[in-house]
Amino acid sequence: MSDQVVLVDESKIAPLTESAGERNTRRAFLAAAGAAGLLYTAALAYPIYRYLASPEEMALSATAITEVTLKDAQKLPLGSVLMFRFGPAPAMLIHHADGRWVGLSAVCTHLGCTVQYESQADRIHCACHGGVYNAYTGANVSGPPPKPLTLYKVAVNDTGVQVSRA
Amino acid sequence: MTTKTIPAAPKTAAGAVYDWVDERLGLSELAAFARHKKVPVHSQSFWYYWGGISLFLFLVQCFTGVLLLVYYRPGVEAYESVRQITFVMHFGWLIRSAHAWSANLMIFAIMVHMFSVYFMKAYRKPRELGWLSGMALLGIASVFGFSGYLLPMDELSYFATKVGLEIPNAIPVIGPIVASMLRGGPEVSEFTVQRFFALHVVVLPALFLPLLGFHLWLVQRYGNAVPPSEEAKPNWERKSIPFMPNFLRKDLAMWLISLNVLALLASVFPWALGKQADSLVPAPPGIHPEWYFMSPFEMLKLLGNVLPGESGEIAGILLFTLGIGLWVLIPFYDIKRESGQRARAAHYFGLLAIFALLATTVIGYWTIR
Numbered sequence: 001m002s003d004q005v006v007l008v009d010e011s012k013i014a015p016l017t018e019s020a021g022e023r024n025t026r027r028a029f030l031a032a033a034g035a036a037g038l039l040y041t042a043a044l045a046y047p048i049y050r051y052l053a054s055p056e057e058m059a060l061s062a063t064a065i066t067e068v069t070l071k072d073a074q075k076l077p078l079g080s081v082l083m084f085r086f087g088p089a090p091a092m093l094i095h096h097a098d099g100r101w102v103g104l105s106a107v108c109t110h111l112g113c114t115v116q117y118e119s120q121a122d123r124i125h126c127a128c129h130g131g132v133y134n135a136y137t138g139a140n141v142s143g144p145p146p147k148p149l150t151l152y153k154v155a156v157n158d159t160g161v162q163v164s165r166a
Numbered sequence: 167m168t169t170k171t172i173p174a175a176p177k178t179a180a181g182a183v184y185d186w187v188d189e190r191l192g193l194s195e196l197a198a199f200a201r202h203k204k205v206p207v208h209s210q211s212f213w214y215y216w217g218g219i220s221l222f223l224f225l226v227q228c229f230t231g232v233l234l235l236v237y238y239r240p241g242v243e244a245y246e247s248v249r250q251i252t253f254v255m256h257f258g259w260l261i262r263s264a265h266a267w268s269a270n271l272m273i274f275a276i277m278v279h280m281f282s283v284y285f286m287k288a289y290r291k292p293r294e295l296g297w298l299s300g301m302a303l304l305g306i307a308s309v310f311g312f313s314g315y316l317l318p319m320d321e322l323s324y325f326a327t328k329v330g331l332e333i334p335n336a337i338p339v340i341g342p343i344v345a346s347m348l349r350g351g352p353e354v355s356e357f358t359v360q361r362f363f364a365l366h367v368v369v370l371p372a373l374f375l376p377l378l379g380f381h382l383w384l385v386q387r388y389g390n391a392v393p394p395s396e397e398a399k400p401n402w403e404r405k406s407i408p409f410m411p412n413f414l415r416k417d418l419a420m421w422l423i424s425l426n427v428l429a430l431l432a433s434v435f436p437w438a439l440g441k442q443a444d445s446l447v448p449a450p451p452g453i454h455p456e457w458y459f460m461s462p463f464e465m466l467k468l469l470g471n472v473l474p475g476e477s478g479e480i481a482g483i484l485l486f487t488l489g490i491g492l493w494v495l496i497p498f499y500d501i502k503r504e505s506g507q508r509a510r511a512a513h514y515f516g517l518l519a520i521f522a523l524l525a526t527t528v529i530g531y532w533t534i535r
Contacts, residue, residue, distance in 0.1 A: 051261055
């Protein structure tokens with residue numbers, strides 16, 4: 001009797017415990033299904049990401065610009081400023097009272113406000129948090145800005161002003 | 167999977183979070199409700215998926231609609247912004263195509279859902295409000311379609327809107343006022359686009375969403391209706407499966423199939439953008455309404471042949487009002503559970519409606535020049 005019981009038990013247990021092969025098949029199946037799901041999600045997400053990132057990509061191609069020609073800017077009066085776009089970002093061309101030309105980024109290095117040239121004080125001021133920059137070099141003089149404004153190269157001729165990356 | 171296991175020993179962090187949320191929102195009551203929810207299984211079970219498919223396509227509409235909203239500009243720039251979406255923004259054509267295709271598929275799915283409910287007589291007590299809210303949802307969905315069609319402001323959408331607004335215009339006395347309120351002036355213009363836009367993205371969703379919530383709540387409350395043939399069977403012969411997870415799994419599989427069909431259609435047959443609308447350019451040859459408006463359009467045309475002029479228009483509108491009225495009010499005159507004369511009449515009325523819809527649609531497409 002006891003022999004028979006043992007035999008029956010074995011046959012009952014055998015199908016319940018999976019062999020290493022079966023376990024591998026199931027693991028492979030789950031891995032494949034998971035990978036297919038990931039691929040599917042990626043195939044949905046990729047066009048949506050690219051769609052939403054389109055303006056960013058357009059701006060990137062604009063950032064690649066290294067030179068801007070400002071037509072007729074040589075007529076800019078002494079002690080005044082011309083705001084323009086260098087690629088996507090605001091920039092300023094200053095014609096100082098002493099006749100010197102300076103091209104600078106107009107984006108405050110603190111939190112990105114557009115800065116203002118003040119001709120009386122001959123300085124650059126940011127109204128957002130009171131940052132002050134040197135109007136010749138762009139160096140951060142006082143207030144919160146951590147870095148100087150980017151200085152551009154300026155070339156003046158009879159038809160306009162060329163501003164380029166230094 | 168017994169109810170007793172839930173409060174027991176969740177010492178893990180996830181278990182603690184579950185308990186915290188459960189104590190405040192009663193998740194386990196919801197889980198218990200979901201466990202007891204059953205879906206009948208019979209030869210007509212296939213039709214149970216179509217409400218879910220409609221819902222899924224509506225969600226796709228919301229999602230792709232918000233994506234289009236990112237770049238779309240109503241008013242004077244409408245056409246230019248859609249041109250930009252279609253040809254400049256990466257995959258913009260695909261998003262727009264998916265929105266347009268999904269809109270059409272959604273109307274189709276809602277129609278299938280409606281006719282299956284009709285022939286299964288699922289509108290009978292206590293589901294009358296389900297039928298009525300469903301009809302209202304279909305009505306709003308077609309206004310969604312009509313208003314959305316104008317938004318690109320290309321040739322086709324311009325003329326479709328011009329012609330479409332002739333229908334309210336034909337209503338006696340108040341018609342011209344209604345039409346010009348919708349149009350925002352005597353002609354279809356940037357003002358029309360602007361107000362159709364407001365309608366399409368604010369007013370209609372604000373009406374649709376609560377109504378949809380009500381419709382779905384009713385489905386939860388009364389469960390799936392079974393067709394009369396199934397109802398006639400004794401209880402022990404009827405089969406059902408649990409909603410969680412068996413039916414839900416099948417439902418989700420249907421959603422995945424719908425998404426694949428949509429992706430295929432949207433990418434292989436991208437939605438076209440015509441020339442910019444110009445009132446001075448004559449209507450292009452072969453211009454015709456969208457398929458779901460083809461049938462009423464053709465019926466009006468056929469009726470116009472029999473009764474020319476204004477009398478034909480008024481007769482057409484009366485006939486439509488009567489037909490739609492009978493259709494909407496079906497739960498109130500086909501009420502008996504036993505299949506009597508009225509039940510048979512309702513059945514034939516449904517067949518007649520399908521026949522009329524199909525026949526006029528076919529004639530409509532056949533006679534496009």
